Amino acid sequence: MKVGLFIPCYVDAVYPEVGVATYKLLKHLGIDVTYPEKQTCCGQPMANAGFEKQAIPLAEKFEEKFKDFDYVVAPSVSCTAFVKINYPRLIDHECVTAKKCMDVVEFLHDVVKVDRRLGTFPHKVSLHNSCHGVRELGLSSPSEQHVAPFNKIKDLLQLVDGIDVVEPKRHDECCGFGGMFSIEETAVSAQMGRDKVERHMQTGAEYITGPDCSCLMHMAGVAHKQGLDIKFKHVVEILAAGL
Amino acid sequence: MASKEDILKKYRANVREKFDMPDLSDIAAITYADPLLQFMNMVKSVGGNAIEVEKGRDINELIKELYPDAQEIASNLPEITIATRNPDEVGRARDLNGTDVGVIRGCFGVAENGCVWIPQQMKEKAVCFISENLIILLDKTQIVNNMHEAYRRLSTHDAKSGIDQFDEYGYGTFISGPSKTADIAQVLVMGAQAARSATVLLL
């Protein structure tokens, strides 16, 4: 099984440690993982802003770069969802990479089916269920639906030594990032961010964790602006902690 | 009418893909071990009263007990001898205003939501809404589980269910509890524009 590692633009530029943790974790699990060079972006920022056609050349490049892997794994639910749902619509020929693209949580839970101890992280963490993960990738049961409850992120986090995982009230309400939304609807976006951080902090957790850095980046930004003492880590950093 | 043909023609021309009617026979709708109990609980939960009346109890006495201060009682039911007004005989619907208690008959109840099906069986249906307090007489053996069963019952045009039908007056309603509103600051208040209390007497 050959896995291609897809590191989205903002993970590459702002949160490289998340990319490092993903790489290290996959290697630790004995997976044949390659990071193809010259990656840039999946095109989601432009598409969500209304210019999805600009994602087409990026989709073609992505297809070219990743088509020979068995799986394309990324530590980002929003980018993964964008590739899976929109690339087949945008490309005018068959898109094989869309079918193979998985978020790292999905991949570890459903394909690798990890069931042994992972890292060590003796802290209380509040789980942030990013919208793309819940309602597009099926990482957890949406609170809107009457379905048997499940949470793949939580399942993986429970494999970490010493960890205490909690969820905030309104456990899958949006954090308010929304890409361009955060700089266009600044007041609502910041309010949503502040409300979400407050709910996370009400759990008494030391860390807020989730499967997408854009949510974490947004919440960290509003938290630090308010001088709040709460830390942020991507799920994969916690899974790989101490490995 | 010119507009009707234009509209239908335009609509027909603009439909692109068509979809079939789904099969509705496999809806696994909720049922209850004790529909009567569920019905009574639901009536209470929506702010109404549900009273099982012992056999042989005098309905008129019971109503007087429930509403000792009632002056005007409206009903066209022959067994309601204490009625002071009859919705079949009033000159105008508005003459029923000021009714303290309206007494009407329901056909069947719905366990899932405390609804009672009430086809119009009087000249002026205002009695069902204009009365300050509403009393609904209901045969307690006539409870269905859910709205699928309720509407199935209303769809069958046989002699047995004839009593459910409302072809004569052309109006029927499901009533669940008293009228209410939360339009002022989301505070729930019983008694909006229609009955301020609703009591189902299960006979």
Add this chain to the structure above:
Amino acid sequence: MSTQHSKAAKQFLKNQTYAHWHDATFWAVRTKRDNMAYGLDEWEQLREKASAIKRHTITHLDEYLDQFATNAEKNGVEVHWAKDADEFNEIVYGILKNHNVKKMVKSKSMLTEECEMNPYLEARGIEVVETDLGERIIQLKGQKPSHIVMPAIHLNHDDVGELFEEKGISKEKGNHDPTYLTYRARLSLRNEFLTADAGMTGANFGIAETGDIVVCTNEGNADMSTSCPKLHIAAIGLEKVIPNYECLAVFQRMLCRAGTGQPTTTYTSHFRKARPTAHHMHIILVDNGRSEWIANPEHWESLKCIRCGSCMNTCPVYRRSGGYSYSYFIPGPIGINLGMLRDRQAHSGNVSACTLCLSCQTVCPVKVNLGDQIYLWRQQLDDFGTANPEKKMMCRGMSMLYGSPGLYNFGTGLAHWANLIPSPIMNCGLNPWAEGHDMMKFPKKPFHELIKELKD
């Protein structure tokens, strides 16, 4: 880079106490809906059936409309067809004039709001009295609804108390208790019901098989509006017609559970013909764009909507900005979509009032793909000429950057210099991110450089 919505929302959020109350209130309604959904094992099955019934019905709507009208006419009802809002208003006025109507009471109808019927009739000397308490309150205040089910939610009990005192509806000055105010409104509206010459209702559903108009209320105001006045006019949008009672059961069970978290409305009333002591009943079927929307390959599914309001209750943006922030009279996710169908030029600004969280389409009882559609509307704004020029420029810039790995690597290599930009400059007002966020720290080395070290 602001829109009417973003500016209005900013204002809305200035009153933090009210904004928190508004958000909490609608989240509470969402929670009540959740409890209803969790209480029925068949809930997701019902959603699927409801969606499928609607897809079938609205793609065969011409047949069902014909059947509906034929059956209604067999019942002795007069059926009218209005191609647009103007024709609707003319038809209503014509009927009222023929019957010498001076005052008409009406129950809630978003369709009449869509057609702006009230001002049309009032300009021609007919008094229109809204009888849904929330609608009556905003009518007296001269305001528009801020939510399709709870139209006066933006007012608190003091606002209503003062209004009722001003209008002489309330007798005890300073008594702003909702129970008291509701009772005073009851007395006032009771008088209106008794003295009105006509009653108008909307329609939650029209049943093709029987010709019934079905109206669901908690207040009983549709029933009072049709119990005393001698004339009943029912206004119904084309897409509200459904095939039969078997289908109705599905929608009746979902409408109130989804919209207000109750198992049913107090009244679910079937109107098949006029009372024996009244004049003919009239039904007016209204097109006003619906026969065009069905042709829209990406947006026809908005015609499935049953106007329950659950999408706005769950929408985190609606809850924090309120109905008046939206340019269309219907707010929230369905309002964004219907507004674009109605007038894309006027309402393009609403399309960015969304994080694409998709909660709306996950609650929608008929599975309208609300969030997916908002994404699709965004792709068309450039063609409509309503794309934001700054956004367009930013995307062009990003496109160039991401299109060239060389340029991208160069850019990411330099990013950490941004860390040195002093805070006053970052927060000077030209950087929208800095309004609510501290700036993120850019690391010295991006991942694509670190990986080289890892491999060694």
